Amino acid sequence: MGNCVRTSEKLTAEIVPHGGGATVYPAVRLHGSPNSIFAAYTRFAVLHNAVAAPPSDATPCTAARGGRSEAAVPMVFRLGHDGASGSRDALVRFIDAKFPDLAEEEEVAAAVTALDGGGGRGEEAASLAVRVTRLQHKSMTWHLERMVRWAEDLVTRGGTRAVDPKVGTWKMEVVKFGRRYCQLLEMMMEHAQMEERVLFPIFDIADRGLSKAAKEEHARDLPIMNGIKEIIKSVEVLDSRSPNYRETLHNLSTRLKSLQGLCKQHFMEEDVELLPIMEAVGLSKEEDESALEQCFVVMQGTHGRLLKFLLEGLSPHDAMKYLDLISMCRDKERMEYMLRMAVE
Incomplete structure:
Protein backbone atom coordinates (compact mmCIF):
# COMPACT_ATOMS: atom_id res chain seq x y z
CA MET A 1 0.00 0.00 0.00
CA ALA A 114 -38.07 2.21 12.64
CA LEU A 115 -39.15 4.77 10.03
CA ASP A 116 -36.81 3.21 7.49
CA GLY A 117 -38.43 -0.16 8.07
CA GLY A 118 -35.17 -1.88 8.95
CA GLY A 119 -32.99 -2.80 11.89
CA GLY A 120 -34.66 -2.88 15.26
CA ARG A 121 -35.16 -6.34 16.65
CA GLY A 122 -34.44 -7.88 13.26
CA GLU A 123 -31.05 -6.20 13.16
CA GLU A 124 -30.15 -7.37 16.66
CA ALA A 125 -31.19 -10.92 15.74
CA ALA A 126 -29.07 -10.94 12.58
CA SER A 127 -25.85 -12.90 12.26
CA LEU A 128 -22.91 -11.29 14.05
CA ALA A 129 -20.87 -11.16 10.84
CA VAL A 130 -23.81 -9.55 9.04
CA ARG A 131 -24.09 -6.88 11.72
CA VAL A 132 -20.37 -6.11 11.44
CA THR A 133 -20.66 -5.90 7.66
CA ARG A 134 -23.61 -3.51 7.73
CA LEU A 135 -21.91 -1.20 10.21
CA GLN A 136 -18.79 -1.15 8.05
CA HIS A 137 -20.97 -0.22 5.08
CA LYS A 138 -22.28 2.76 7.06
CA SER A 139 -18.78 3.91 7.97
CA MET A 140 -17.42 3.61 4.43
CA THR A 141 -20.46 5.44 3.05
CA TRP A 142 -19.88 8.31 5.49
CA HIS A 143 -16.18 8.55 4.65
CA LEU A 144 -16.83 8.44 0.91
CA GLU A 145 -19.34 11.25 1.19
CA ARG A 146 -16.81 13.28 3.15
CA MET A 147 -14.09 12.69 0.54
CA VAL A 148 -16.45 13.71 -2.27
CA ARG A 149 -17.35 16.98 -0.51
CA TRP A 150 -13.69 17.67 0.22
CA ALA A 151 -12.72 17.06 -3.42
CA GLU A 152 -15.48 19.40 -4.60
CA ASP A 153 -14.11 22.09 -2.30
CA LEU A 154 -10.60 21.57 -3.68
CA VAL A 155 -11.93 22.01 -7.22
CA THR A 156 -13.74 25.20 -6.23
CA ARG A 157 -10.64 26.72 -4.65
CA GLY A 158 -8.29 25.43 -7.36
CA GLY A 159 -5.01 25.88 -5.53
CA THR A 160 -6.08 28.51 -3.01
CA ARG A 161 -5.42 27.60 0.60
CA ALA A 162 -8.31 27.09 2.99
CA VAL A 163 -9.48 29.91 5.24
CA ASP A 164 -8.90 27.79 8.36
CA PRO A 165 -5.18 28.12 9.24
CA LYS A 166 -5.25 24.71 10.96
CA VAL A 167 -5.57 23.10 7.54
CA GLY A 168 -2.19 24.50 6.58
CA THR A 169 -0.99 25.39 3.12
CA TRP A 170 -2.59 24.06 -0.06
CA LYS A 171 0.18 21.48 -0.38
CA MET A 172 -0.32 20.33 3.21
CA GLU A 173 -4.06 19.99 2.65
CA VAL A 174 -3.59 17.89 -0.49
CA VAL A 175 -1.22 15.58 1.39
CA LYS A 176 -3.79 15.21 4.20
CA PHE A 177 -6.45 14.47 1.60
CA GLY A 178 -4.26 11.71 0.19
CA ARG A 179 -3.66 10.20 3.61
CA ARG A 180 -7.36 10.10 4.39
CA TYR A 181 -8.16 8.48 1.08
CA CYS A 182 -5.45 5.87 1.64
CA GLN A 183 -7.00 5.01 5.00
CA LEU A 184 -10.39 4.62 3.34
CA LEU A 185 -8.88 2.58 0.51
CA GLU A 186 -7.22 0.17 2.92
CA MET A 187 -10.42 -0.29 4.90
CA MET A 188 -12.47 -0.88 1.74
CA MET A 189 -9.98 -3.41 0.40
CA GLU A 190 -9.88 -5.31 3.69
CA HIS A 191 -13.68 -5.22 3.81
CA ALA A 192 -13.88 -6.76 0.34
CA GLN A 193 -11.34 -9.43 1.32
CA MET A 194 -13.35 -10.20 4.45
CA GLU A 195 -16.53 -10.68 2.45
CA GLU A 196 -14.80 -12.89 -0.12
CA ARG A 197 -12.99 -15.03 2.46
CA VAL A 198 -15.62 -15.22 5.22
CA LEU A 199 -19.15 -14.36 4.07
CA PHE A 200 -19.30 -15.35 0.40
CA PRO A 201 -18.10 -18.95 0.97
CA ILE A 202 -20.96 -19.39 3.45
CA PHE A 203 -23.48 -18.18 0.87
CA ASP A 204 -21.95 -20.26 -1.93
CA ILE A 205 -22.11 -23.45 0.13
CA ALA A 206 -25.84 -22.89 0.57
CA ASP A 207 -26.41 -21.85 -3.07
CA ARG A 208 -23.50 -21.86 -5.50
CA GLY A 209 -23.19 -18.60 -7.39
CA LEU A 210 -25.19 -16.59 -4.86
CA SER A 211 -22.35 -14.12 -4.35
CA LYS A 212 -21.17 -14.04 -7.96
CA ALA A 213 -22.54 -10.56 -8.70
CA ALA A 214 -20.99 -9.09 -5.55
CA LYS A 215 -17.59 -10.57 -6.43
CA GLU A 216 -17.80 -9.11 -9.92
CA GLU A 217 -18.55 -5.68 -8.47
CA HIS A 218 -15.51 -5.96 -6.20
CA ALA A 219 -13.35 -6.69 -9.24
CA ARG A 220 -14.96 -3.78 -11.11
CA ASP A 221 -14.35 -1.23 -8.37
CA LEU A 222 -10.74 -2.11 -7.49
CA PRO A 223 -9.15 -0.45 -10.58
CA ILE A 224 -11.29 2.64 -9.97
CA MET A 225 -10.12 2.90 -6.35
CA ASN A 226 -6.47 2.45 -7.30
CA GLY A 227 -6.88 4.93 -10.15
CA ILE A 228 -8.09 7.59 -7.72
CA LYS A 229 -4.99 7.02 -5.60
CA GLU A 230 -2.80 7.65 -8.66
CA ILE A 231 -4.67 10.86 -9.49
CA ILE A 232 -4.11 12.09 -5.94
CA LYS A 233 -0.39 11.42 -6.37
CA SER A 234 -0.45 13.57 -9.51
CA VAL A 235 -2.19 16.39 -7.66
CA GLU A 236 0.47 16.22 -4.93
CA VAL A 237 3.38 16.67 -7.37
CA LEU A 238 1.84 19.05 -9.92
CA ASP A 239 2.38 22.78 -9.64
CA SER A 240 -0.95 24.36 -8.72
CA ARG A 241 -0.27 27.05 -11.35
CA SER A 242 0.15 24.55 -14.20
CA PRO A 243 -2.48 24.66 -17.00
CA ASN A 244 -3.84 21.15 -16.39
CA TYR A 245 -3.99 21.40 -12.60
CA ARG A 246 -7.68 22.29 -12.41
CA GLU A 247 -8.47 19.59 -14.94
CA THR A 248 -6.70 17.02 -12.75
CA LEU A 249 -8.64 18.19 -9.70
CA HIS A 250 -11.89 17.99 -11.64
CA ASN A 251 -11.00 14.47 -12.79
CA LEU A 252 -10.34 13.49 -9.17
CA SER A 253 -13.70 14.86 -8.05
CA THR A 254 -15.52 13.11 -10.90
CA ARG A 255 -13.88 9.75 -10.17
CA LEU A 256 -14.72 9.99 -6.47
CA LYS A 257 -18.36 10.76 -7.25
CA SER A 258 -18.48 7.78 -9.58
CA LEU A 259 -16.98 5.52 -6.92
CA GLN A 260 -19.43 6.86 -4.37
CA GLY A 261 -22.38 6.00 -6.60
CA LEU A 262 -21.10 2.50 -7.34
CA CYS A 263 -20.38 1.76 -3.68
CA LYS A 264 -23.72 3.11 -2.51
CA GLN A 265 -25.53 0.82 -4.93
CA HIS A 266 -23.28 -2.13 -4.05
CA PHE A 267 -23.77 -1.71 -0.29
CA MET A 268 -27.53 -1.33 -0.69
CA GLU A 269 -27.80 -4.50 -2.78
CA GLU A 270 -25.78 -6.46 -0.23
CA ASP A 271 -27.73 -5.07 2.73
CA VAL A 272 -31.14 -5.67 1.17
CA GLU A 273 -30.69 -8.71 -1.07
CA LEU A 274 -27.67 -10.75 0.02
CA LEU A 275 -27.04 -10.35 3.75
CA PRO A 276 -30.61 -11.17 4.88
CA ILE A 277 -30.17 -14.62 3.30
CA MET A 278 -27.69 -15.45 6.07
CA GLU A 279 -30.67 -16.11 8.35
CA ALA A 280 -31.90 -18.77 5.93
CA VAL A 281 -28.46 -20.41 5.93
CA GLY A 282 -29.05 -21.30 9.56
CA LEU A 283 -25.60 -20.97 11.09
CA SER A 284 -25.18 -22.47 14.52
CA LYS A 285 -24.11 -20.22 17.40
CA GLU A 286 -20.61 -21.69 17.17
CA GLU A 287 -20.41 -21.10 13.41
CA ASP A 288 -21.72 -17.55 13.78
CA GLU A 289 -19.15 -16.69 16.44
CA SER A 290 -16.41 -18.28 14.35
CA ALA A 291 -17.41 -16.17 11.33
CA LEU A 292 -17.27 -13.03 13.48
CA GLU A 293 -13.82 -14.01 14.69
CA GLN A 294 -12.61 -14.47 11.13
CA CYS A 295 -13.91 -11.02 10.19
CA PHE A 296 -11.58 -9.49 12.77
CA VAL A 297 -8.67 -11.72 11.73
CA VAL A 298 -8.94 -10.85 8.03
CA MET A 299 -9.37 -7.12 8.71
CA GLN A 300 -6.37 -6.70 11.00
CA GLY A 301 -5.46 -3.22 9.79
CA THR A 302 -9.02 -1.97 10.12
CA HIS A 303 -9.27 -3.29 13.67
CA GLY A 304 -5.83 -2.02 14.60
CA ARG A 305 -4.44 1.34 13.54
CA LEU A 306 -7.58 2.14 11.49
CA LEU A 307 -10.18 1.30 14.13
CA LYS A 308 -10.63 4.93 15.16
CA PHE A 309 -11.04 5.79 11.48
CA LEU A 310 -13.79 3.18 11.11
CA LEU A 311 -15.59 4.36 14.25
CA GLU A 312 -15.31 7.98 13.13
CA GLY A 313 -17.72 7.20 10.31
CA LEU A 314 -20.39 5.88 12.69
CA SER A 315 -22.85 7.67 14.92
CA PRO A 316 -22.17 7.21 18.67
CA HIS A 317 -25.06 4.75 18.80
CA ASP A 318 -23.61 2.61 16.00
CA ALA A 319 -20.07 2.96 17.32
CA MET A 320 -21.16 1.44 20.64
CA LYS A 321 -22.86 -1.36 18.70
CA TYR A 322 -19.57 -2.04 16.98
CA LEU A 323 -17.73 -2.19 20.29
CA ASP A 324 -20.38 -4.62 21.53
CA LEU A 325 -19.54 -6.89 18.59
CA ILE A 326 -15.82 -6.57 19.30
CA SER A 327 -16.49 -7.56 22.91
CA MET A 328 -17.95 -10.84 21.61
CA CYS A 329 -14.58 -11.83 20.14
CA ARG A 330 -13.59 -15.17 21.67
CA ASP A 331 -9.88 -14.37 21.54
CA LYS A 332 -9.67 -12.27 24.71
CA GLU A 333 -6.26 -10.80 23.92
CA ARG A 334 -7.40 -9.70 20.46
CA MET A 335 -10.61 -8.27 21.93
CA GLU A 336 -8.74 -6.27 24.58
CA TYR A 337 -6.29 -5.01 21.96
CA MET A 338 -9.10 -3.80 19.68
CA LEU A 339 -10.97 -2.07 22.51
CA ARG A 340 -7.83 -0.29 23.64
CA MET A 341 -7.10 0.82 20.06
CA ALA A 342 -10.46 2.60 20.11
CA VAL A 343 -9.35 4.93 22.91
CA GLU A 344 -5.55 5.15 22.79
Whole structure:
Protein backbone atom coordinates (compact mmCIF):
# COMPACT_ATOMS: atom_id res chain seq x y z
CA MET A 1 0.00 0.00 0.00
CA GLY A 2 3.06 2.27 0.15
CA ASN A 3 2.25 5.58 1.77
CA CYS A 4 -1.28 4.38 2.46
CA VAL A 5 -0.18 2.72 5.69
CA ARG A 6 -0.39 5.71 7.97
CA THR A 7 -1.55 6.20 11.52
CA SER A 8 -4.60 8.39 11.94
CA GLU A 9 -3.69 11.81 13.30
CA LYS A 10 -7.14 12.45 14.76
CA LEU A 11 -7.50 12.51 18.51
CA THR A 12 -9.95 10.17 20.18
CA ALA A 13 -11.95 13.14 21.41
CA GLU A 14 -12.50 14.19 17.79
CA ILE A 15 -14.13 11.00 16.58
CA VAL A 16 -17.74 12.05 17.11
CA PRO A 17 -18.81 12.56 13.48
CA HIS A 18 -22.30 13.87 14.13
CA GLY A 19 -21.53 16.04 17.14
CA GLY A 20 -21.25 19.75 17.51
CA GLY A 21 -22.33 22.06 20.27
CA ALA A 22 -22.30 19.31 22.88
CA THR A 23 -22.75 20.23 26.52
CA VAL A 24 -19.48 20.68 28.39
CA TYR A 25 -19.33 18.34 31.38
CA PRO A 26 -16.85 18.18 34.26
CA ALA A 27 -13.97 15.73 34.21
CA VAL A 28 -14.67 12.22 35.41
CA ARG A 29 -12.43 9.65 37.06
CA LEU A 30 -12.23 5.95 36.31
CA HIS A 31 -10.67 3.68 38.94
CA GLY A 32 -9.53 0.12 38.29
CA SER A 33 -7.22 -1.80 36.01
CA PRO A 34 -5.80 0.25 33.12
CA ASN A 35 -5.70 -2.98 31.10
CA SER A 36 -9.31 -3.97 31.73
CA ILE A 37 -11.73 -4.20 28.83
CA PHE A 38 -14.13 -2.38 31.17
CA ALA A 39 -11.79 0.59 31.15
CA ALA A 40 -11.51 0.71 27.35
CA TYR A 41 -15.25 0.29 26.80
CA THR A 42 -16.18 2.86 29.44
CA ARG A 43 -13.62 5.40 28.24
CA PHE A 44 -15.02 5.09 24.73
CA ALA A 45 -18.57 5.66 25.97
CA VAL A 46 -17.41 8.76 27.84
CA LEU A 47 -15.46 10.14 24.89
CA HIS A 48 -18.44 9.71 22.59
CA ASN A 49 -20.43 11.81 25.03
CA ALA A 50 -17.86 14.62 24.63
CA VAL A 51 -16.88 14.36 28.29
CA ALA A 52 -13.31 14.95 29.47
CA ALA A 53 -11.49 11.63 29.28
CA PRO A 54 -10.99 9.71 32.52
CA PRO A 55 -7.40 9.93 33.76
CA SER A 56 -5.13 6.97 33.23
CA ASP A 57 -4.03 6.72 36.87
CA ALA A 58 -6.16 3.65 37.44
CA THR A 59 -5.17 1.30 40.22
CA PRO A 60 -2.84 -1.39 38.80
CA CYS A 61 -4.16 -4.91 38.90
CA THR A 62 -4.23 -7.93 36.65
CA ALA A 63 -6.46 -7.63 33.58
CA ALA A 64 -9.08 -10.22 32.82
CA ARG A 65 -7.68 -12.76 30.41
CA GLY A 66 -8.35 -16.30 29.36
CA GLY A 67 -11.02 -17.91 31.47
CA ARG A 68 -11.34 -15.10 34.00
CA SER A 69 -14.65 -13.29 33.97
CA GLU A 70 -14.94 -9.54 33.49
CA ALA A 71 -16.38 -9.26 36.99
CA ALA A 72 -12.96 -10.26 38.34
CA VAL A 73 -11.70 -6.77 37.49
CA PRO A 74 -13.79 -4.20 39.42
CA MET A 75 -14.16 -0.77 37.85
CA VAL A 76 -15.48 2.34 39.61
CA PHE A 77 -16.70 5.38 37.67
CA ARG A 78 -16.82 8.62 39.67
CA LEU A 79 -18.28 12.05 38.92
CA GLY A 80 -17.97 14.37 41.88
CA HIS A 81 -19.73 12.70 44.81
CA ASP A 82 -21.60 10.27 42.54
CA GLY A 83 -20.23 6.95 41.40
CA ALA A 84 -21.08 3.59 39.91
CA SER A 85 -19.48 0.16 39.76
CA GLY A 86 -20.39 -3.29 38.58
CA SER A 87 -20.90 -4.71 35.12
CA ARG A 88 -20.04 -2.95 31.88
CA ASP A 89 -23.74 -2.36 31.19
CA ALA A 90 -24.19 -0.83 34.65
CA LEU A 91 -21.37 1.63 33.99
CA VAL A 92 -22.76 2.57 30.58
CA ARG A 93 -26.24 3.10 32.06
CA PHE A 94 -24.69 5.42 34.64
CA ILE A 95 -22.96 7.36 31.85
CA ASP A 96 -26.23 7.62 29.90
CA ALA A 97 -28.00 8.96 32.98
CA LYS A 98 -25.33 11.54 33.82
CA PHE A 99 -24.46 12.52 30.24
CA PRO A 100 -27.61 12.25 28.13
CA ASP A 101 -26.01 13.04 24.74
CA LEU A 102 -25.50 9.38 23.83
CA ALA A 103 -28.84 8.25 25.23
CA GLU A 104 -30.62 10.85 23.10
CA GLU A 105 -28.62 9.74 20.07
CA GLU A 106 -29.76 6.15 20.63
CA GLU A 107 -33.42 7.23 20.79
CA VAL A 108 -33.10 9.21 17.56
CA ALA A 109 -31.27 6.36 15.82
CA ALA A 110 -33.91 3.86 16.90
CA ALA A 111 -36.68 6.14 15.63
CA VAL A 112 -34.97 6.63 12.26
CA THR A 113 -34.40 2.89 11.94
CA ALA A 114 -38.07 2.21 12.64
CA LEU A 115 -39.15 4.77 10.03
CA ASP A 116 -36.81 3.21 7.49
CA GLY A 117 -38.43 -0.16 8.07
CA GLY A 118 -35.17 -1.88 8.95
CA GLY A 119 -32.99 -2.80 11.89
CA GLY A 120 -34.66 -2.88 15.26
CA ARG A 121 -35.16 -6.34 16.65
CA GLY A 122 -34.44 -7.88 13.26
CA GLU A 123 -31.05 -6.20 13.16
CA GLU A 124 -30.15 -7.37 16.66
CA ALA A 125 -31.19 -10.92 15.74
CA ALA A 126 -29.07 -10.94 12.58
CA SER A 127 -25.85 -12.90 12.26
CA LEU A 128 -22.91 -11.29 14.05
CA ALA A 129 -20.87 -11.16 10.84
CA VAL A 130 -23.81 -9.55 9.04
CA ARG A 131 -24.09 -6.88 11.72
CA VAL A 132 -20.37 -6.11 11.44
CA THR A 133 -20.66 -5.90 7.66
CA ARG A 134 -23.61 -3.51 7.73
CA LEU A 135 -21.91 -1.20 10.21
CA GLN A 136 -18.79 -1.15 8.05
CA HIS A 137 -20.97 -0.22 5.08
CA LYS A 138 -22.28 2.76 7.06
CA SER A 139 -18.78 3.91 7.97
CA MET A 140 -17.42 3.61 4.43
CA THR A 141 -20.46 5.44 3.05
CA TRP A 142 -19.88 8.31 5.49
CA HIS A 143 -16.18 8.55 4.65
CA LEU A 144 -16.83 8.44 0.91
CA GLU A 145 -19.34 11.25 1.19
CA ARG A 146 -16.81 13.28 3.15
CA MET A 147 -14.09 12.69 0.54
CA VAL A 148 -16.45 13.71 -2.27
CA ARG A 149 -17.35 16.98 -0.51
CA TRP A 150 -13.69 17.67 0.22
CA ALA A 151 -12.72 17.06 -3.42
CA GLU A 152 -15.48 19.40 -4.60
CA ASP A 153 -14.11 22.09 -2.30
CA LEU A 154 -10.60 21.57 -3.68
CA VAL A 155 -11.93 22.01 -7.22
CA THR A 156 -13.74 25.20 -6.23
CA ARG A 157 -10.64 26.72 -4.65
CA GLY A 158 -8.29 25.43 -7.36
CA GLY A 159 -5.01 25.88 -5.53
CA THR A 160 -6.08 28.51 -3.01
CA ARG A 161 -5.42 27.60 0.60
CA ALA A 162 -8.31 27.09 2.99
CA VAL A 163 -9.48 29.91 5.24
CA ASP A 164 -8.90 27.79 8.36
CA PRO A 165 -5.18 28.12 9.24
CA LYS A 166 -5.25 24.71 10.96
CA VAL A 167 -5.57 23.10 7.54
CA GLY A 168 -2.19 24.50 6.58
CA THR A 169 -0.99 25.39 3.12
CA TRP A 170 -2.59 24.06 -0.06
CA LYS A 171 0.18 21.48 -0.38
CA MET A 172 -0.32 20.33 3.21
CA GLU A 173 -4.06 19.99 2.65
CA VAL A 174 -3.59 17.89 -0.49
CA VAL A 175 -1.22 15.58 1.39
CA LYS A 176 -3.79 15.21 4.20
CA PHE A 177 -6.45 14.47 1.60
CA GLY A 178 -4.26 11.71 0.19
CA ARG A 179 -3.66 10.20 3.61
CA ARG A 180 -7.36 10.10 4.39
CA TYR A 181 -8.16 8.48 1.08
CA CYS A 182 -5.45 5.87 1.64
CA GLN A 183 -7.00 5.01 5.00
CA LEU A 184 -10.39 4.62 3.34
CA LEU A 185 -8.88 2.58 0.51
CA GLU A 186 -7.22 0.17 2.92
CA MET A 187 -10.42 -0.29 4.90
CA MET A 188 -12.47 -0.88 1.74
CA MET A 189 -9.98 -3.41 0.40
CA GLU A 190 -9.88 -5.31 3.69
CA HIS A 191 -13.68 -5.22 3.81
CA ALA A 192 -13.88 -6.76 0.34
CA GLN A 193 -11.34 -9.43 1.32
CA MET A 194 -13.35 -10.20 4.45
CA GLU A 195 -16.53 -10.68 2.45
CA GLU A 196 -14.80 -12.89 -0.12
CA ARG A 197 -12.99 -15.03 2.46
CA VAL A 198 -15.62 -15.22 5.22
CA LEU A 199 -19.15 -14.36 4.07
CA PHE A 200 -19.30 -15.35 0.40
CA PRO A 201 -18.10 -18.95 0.97
CA ILE A 202 -20.96 -19.39 3.45
CA PHE A 203 -23.48 -18.18 0.87
CA ASP A 204 -21.95 -20.26 -1.93
CA ILE A 205 -22.11 -23.45 0.13
CA ALA A 206 -25.84 -22.89 0.57
CA ASP A 207 -26.41 -21.85 -3.07
CA ARG A 208 -23.50 -21.86 -5.50
CA GLY A 209 -23.19 -18.60 -7.39
CA LEU A 210 -25.19 -16.59 -4.86
CA SER A 211 -22.35 -14.12 -4.35
CA LYS A 212 -21.17 -14.04 -7.96
CA ALA A 213 -22.54 -10.56 -8.70
CA ALA A 214 -20.99 -9.09 -5.55
CA LYS A 215 -17.59 -10.57 -6.43
CA GLU A 216 -17.80 -9.11 -9.92
CA GLU A 217 -18.55 -5.68 -8.47
CA HIS A 218 -15.51 -5.96 -6.20
CA ALA A 219 -13.35 -6.69 -9.24
CA ARG A 220 -14.96 -3.78 -11.11
CA ASP A 221 -14.35 -1.23 -8.37
CA LEU A 222 -10.74 -2.11 -7.49
CA PRO A 223 -9.15 -0.45 -10.58
CA ILE A 224 -11.29 2.64 -9.97
CA MET A 225 -10.12 2.90 -6.35
CA ASN A 226 -6.47 2.45 -7.30
CA GLY A 227 -6.88 4.93 -10.15
CA ILE A 228 -8.09 7.59 -7.72
CA LYS A 229 -4.99 7.02 -5.60
CA GLU A 230 -2.80 7.65 -8.66
CA ILE A 231 -4.67 10.86 -9.49
CA ILE A 232 -4.11 12.09 -5.94
CA LYS A 233 -0.39 11.42 -6.37
CA SER A 234 -0.45 13.57 -9.51
CA VAL A 235 -2.19 16.39 -7.66
CA GLU A 236 0.47 16.22 -4.93
CA VAL A 237 3.38 16.67 -7.37
CA LEU A 238 1.84 19.05 -9.92
CA ASP A 239 2.38 22.78 -9.64
CA SER A 240 -0.95 24.36 -8.72
CA ARG A 241 -0.27 27.05 -11.35
CA SER A 242 0.15 24.55 -14.20
CA PRO A 243 -2.48 24.66 -17.00
CA ASN A 244 -3.84 21.15 -16.39
CA TYR A 245 -3.99 21.40 -12.60
CA ARG A 246 -7.68 22.29 -12.41
CA GLU A 247 -8.47 19.59 -14.94
CA THR A 248 -6.70 17.02 -12.75
CA LEU A 249 -8.64 18.19 -9.70
CA HIS A 250 -11.89 17.99 -11.64
CA ASN A 251 -11.00 14.47 -12.79
CA LEU A 252 -10.34 13.49 -9.17
CA SER A 253 -13.70 14.86 -8.05
CA THR A 254 -15.52 13.11 -10.90
CA ARG A 255 -13.88 9.75 -10.17
CA LEU A 256 -14.72 9.99 -6.47
CA LYS A 257 -18.36 10.76 -7.25
CA SER A 258 -18.48 7.78 -9.58
CA LEU A 259 -16.98 5.52 -6.92
CA GLN A 260 -19.43 6.86 -4.37
CA GLY A 261 -22.38 6.00 -6.60
CA LEU A 262 -21.10 2.50 -7.34
CA CYS A 263 -20.38 1.76 -3.68
CA LYS A 264 -23.72 3.11 -2.51
CA GLN A 265 -25.53 0.82 -4.93
CA HIS A 266 -23.28 -2.13 -4.05
CA PHE A 267 -23.77 -1.71 -0.29
CA MET A 268 -27.53 -1.33 -0.69
CA GLU A 269 -27.80 -4.50 -2.78
CA GLU A 270 -25.78 -6.46 -0.23
CA ASP A 271 -27.73 -5.07 2.73
CA VAL A 272 -31.14 -5.67 1.17
CA GLU A 273 -30.69 -8.71 -1.07
CA LEU A 274 -27.67 -10.75 0.02
CA LEU A 275 -27.04 -10.35 3.75
CA PRO A 276 -30.61 -11.17 4.88
CA ILE A 277 -30.17 -14.62 3.30
CA MET A 278 -27.69 -15.45 6.07
CA GLU A 279 -30.67 -16.11 8.35
CA ALA A 280 -31.90 -18.77 5.93
CA VAL A 281 -28.46 -20.41 5.93
CA GLY A 282 -29.05 -21.30 9.56
CA LEU A 283 -25.60 -20.97 11.09
CA SER A 284 -25.18 -22.47 14.52
CA LYS A 285 -24.11 -20.22 17.40
CA GLU A 286 -20.61 -21.69 17.17
CA GLU A 287 -20.41 -21.10 13.41
CA ASP A 288 -21.72 -17.55 13.78
CA GLU A 289 -19.15 -16.69 16.44
CA SER A 290 -16.41 -18.28 14.35
CA ALA A 291 -17.41 -16.17 11.33
CA LEU A 292 -17.27 -13.03 13.48
CA GLU A 293 -13.82 -14.01 14.69
CA GLN A 294 -12.61 -14.47 11.13
CA CYS A 295 -13.91 -11.02 10.19
CA PHE A 296 -11.58 -9.49 12.77
CA VAL A 297 -8.67 -11.72 11.73
CA VAL A 298 -8.94 -10.85 8.03
CA MET A 299 -9.37 -7.12 8.71
CA GLN A 300 -6.37 -6.70 11.00
CA GLY A 301 -5.46 -3.22 9.79
CA THR A 302 -9.02 -1.97 10.12
CA HIS A 303 -9.27 -3.29 13.67
CA GLY A 304 -5.83 -2.02 14.60
CA ARG A 305 -4.44 1.34 13.54
CA LEU A 306 -7.58 2.14 11.49
CA LEU A 307 -10.18 1.30 14.13
CA LYS A 308 -10.63 4.93 15.16
CA PHE A 309 -11.04 5.79 11.48
CA LEU A 310 -13.79 3.18 11.11
CA LEU A 311 -15.59 4.36 14.25
CA GLU A 312 -15.31 7.98 13.13
CA GLY A 313 -17.72 7.20 10.31
CA LEU A 314 -20.39 5.88 12.69
CA SER A 315 -22.85 7.67 14.92
CA PRO A 316 -22.17 7.21 18.67
CA HIS A 317 -25.06 4.75 18.80
CA ASP A 318 -23.61 2.61 16.00
CA ALA A 319 -20.07 2.96 17.32
CA MET A 320 -21.16 1.44 20.64
CA LYS A 321 -22.86 -1.36 18.70
CA TYR A 322 -19.57 -2.04 16.98
CA LEU A 323 -17.73 -2.19 20.29
CA ASP A 324 -20.38 -4.62 21.53
CA LEU A 325 -19.54 -6.89 18.59
CA ILE A 326 -15.82 -6.57 19.30
CA SER A 327 -16.49 -7.56 22.91
CA MET A 328 -17.95 -10.84 21.61
CA CYS A 329 -14.58 -11.83 20.14
CA ARG A 330 -13.59 -15.17 21.67
CA ASP A 331 -9.88 -14.37 21.54
CA LYS A 332 -9.67 -12.27 24.71
CA GLU A 333 -6.26 -10.80 23.92
CA ARG A 334 -7.40 -9.70 20.46
CA MET A 335 -10.61 -8.27 21.93
CA GLU A 336 -8.74 -6.27 24.58
CA TYR A 337 -6.29 -5.01 21.96
CA MET A 338 -9.10 -3.80 19.68
CA LEU A 339 -10.97 -2.07 22.51
CA ARG A 340 -7.83 -0.29 23.64
CA MET A 341 -7.10 0.82 20.06
CA ALA A 342 -10.46 2.60 20.11
CA VAL A 343 -9.35 4.93 22.91
CA GLU A 344 -5.55 5.15 22.79
